[in-house]
Amino acid sequence: MAQFEERRKVVKELFDQRYTQKEIAEKLGMSKSTISRYLK
Structure with missing residues (x-):
């Protein structure tokens, strides 16, 4: 789950x-x- 949240954070930052x-x-x-x- 932490990996999902980290990737989601990177996507949002980009x-x-x-x-x-x-x-x-x-x-x-x-x-x-x-x-x-x-992004939703």
């Missing part, structure tokens, strides 16, 4: 820095739909 969901997904090796879920 999004706050104006990265697009697609850029975050590519940078972290995750799907765009996963990034979208993390």
Whole structure:
């Protein structure tokens, strides 16, 4: 669970820095739909 929260925090920080969901997904090796879920 801690790993999920840490990754979610990283996604949120990148999004706050104006990265697009697609850029975050590519940078972290995750799907765009996963990034979208993390940001909800």
